[in-house]
Amino acid sequence: MNNNKIKKNLSELRFDLESKDWVMIATGRAKKPQDFKFEKKKNNGKQKKETEQKCPFCSLDIASAPVLIFSQGKKIERFESLPKDWTLIVIPNKFPAVMPGENLRERAEGPYSLIDGIGFHEVVVTRDHLQDMSQFSIAEIKEVLDAYQERYLELMNEKFVNYVSIFHNHGQSAGATISHPHSQIMAIPVIDPDIQKSLIGSRRYWDFHQKCLHCEMLKWDKEAGDRIIFENNDFIALCPFASRMAFHVRIYPKEHLSYFERVNEEQKIALSEVFQVILSQLRKTLGDLAYNFFLRTSPCDGKDYSYYHWHFEILPRTSIQAGFELGAGIEISTIEPEKAALYLRM
Ligand SMILES: [Zn+2]
Numbered sequence: 525m526n527n528n529k530i531k532k533n534l535s536e537l538r539f540d541l542e543s544k545d546w547v548m549i550a551t552g553r554a555k556k557p558q559d560f561k562f563e564k565k566k567n568n569g570k571q572k573k574e575t576e577q578k579c580p581f582c583s584l585d586i587a588s589a590p591v592l593i594f595s596q597g598k599k600i601e602r603f604e605s606l607p608k609d610w611t612l613i614v615i616p617n618k619f620p621a622v623m624p625g626e627n628l629r630e631r632a633e634g635p636y637s638l639i640d641g642i643g644f645h646e647v648v649v650t651r652d653h654l655q656d657m658s659q660f661s662i663a664e665i666k667e668v669l670d671a672y673q674e675r676y677l678e679l680m681n682e683k684f685v686n687y688v689s690i691f692h693n694h695g696q697s698a699g700a701t702i703s704h705p706h707s708q709i710m711a712i713p714v715i716d717p718d719i720q721k722s723l724i725g726s727r728r729y730w731d732f733h734q735k736c737l738h739c740e741m742l743k744w745d746k747e748a749g750d751r752i753i754f755e756n757n758d759f760i761a762l763c764p765f766a767s768r769m770a771f772h773v774r775i776y777p778k779e780h781l782s783y784f785e786r787v788n789e790e791q792k793i794a795l796s797e798v799f800q801v802i803l804s805q806l807r808k809t810l811g812d813l814a815y816n817f818f819l820r821t822s823p824c825d826g827k828d829y830s831y832y833h834w835h836f837e838i839l840p841r842t843s844i845q846a847g848f849e850l851g852a853g854i855e856i857s858t859i860e861p862e863k864a865a866l867y868l869r870m
């Protein structure tokens with residue numbers, strides 16, 4: 525038995541011997557069986573107003589310990605109190621899944637191995653409680669991307685940080701526990717299983733063909749045309765050939781780029797335009813549906829990932845993961861990607 529006193533709330537990363545995936549045991553929030561029970565929540569206008577009054581992000585103050593503040597796209601360099609005109613703020617997550625620490629404490633328990641959940645968990649909050657990112661202007665989206673990059677560059681240099689995961693959940697069924705629009709940034713010591721699979725696939729293709737897998741797919745998809753939704757000079761959005769669910773959208777830099785954090789101003793503006801078109805088209809086509817989007821980029825563990833092509837994945841919650849998806853690992857898309865792209869172009 526390990527007698528080391530574990531700091532309260534500290535999570536663990538456990539290694540699955542069979543799948544070679546890391547799982548996180550984070551007990552910060554739900555602890556008792558009743559905490560897991562699903563309660564149907566009423567959703568009417570009244571409820572929405574109440575939520576806004578009680579919203580933790582609508583009543584932020586300096587005590588929330590912001591690490592970054594923007595006002596109308598401009599970074600506020602020094603702040604002693606919260607500026608009245610803030611438009612975006614980054615704060616540490618009140619219920620972090622990982623926490624800063626001095627030691628990873630890698631250890632074994634019989635055949636198992638685990639490490640402490642050391643890292644950083646931050647929340648990127650935009651000001652308006654009711655305005656979702658699908659209703660944002662290009663400038664507002666650019667501000668969010670600026671915040672992602674700024675925090676990425678800071679966190680990637682922290683001790684034990686090997687991957688920076690950036691994601692946005694919209695809607696309860698996409699896992700957003702607070703309805704106020706926000707994204708999350710998690711800087712963690714391990715490469716998460718999803719990105720690991722993506723890296724392995726790209727690496728194998730690179731080793732075998734001496735070409736980037738994503739550039740090759742992009743070349744083919746551009747010629748075929750039917751899965752492309754929108755493009756500008758630097759970025760392109762499409763429904764992937766093997767879409768994971770209906771209306772799955774992927775956004776790529778057109779140039780072969782491996783590291784998101786190196787994106788420049790011009791590219792960020794172009795990416796913001798593509799995001800604005802895609803998110804607003806999804807809203808127009810599917811209504812205010814729950815969705816997730818997340819960044820897939822090279823780890824920041826100092827190794828060479830020049831074979832990888834960073835991108836964003838947008839996954840509207842058009843279906844739920846049921847037994848087959850979870851058990852067989854085959855996800856079901858209920859519409860052809862070519863047709864989904866057609867709807868999103870309209
Ligand atoms: Zn709010």
Ligand SMILES: [Zn+2]
Pocket residue numbers: 736737738739740779780781832833
């Ligand atoms: Zn590429």
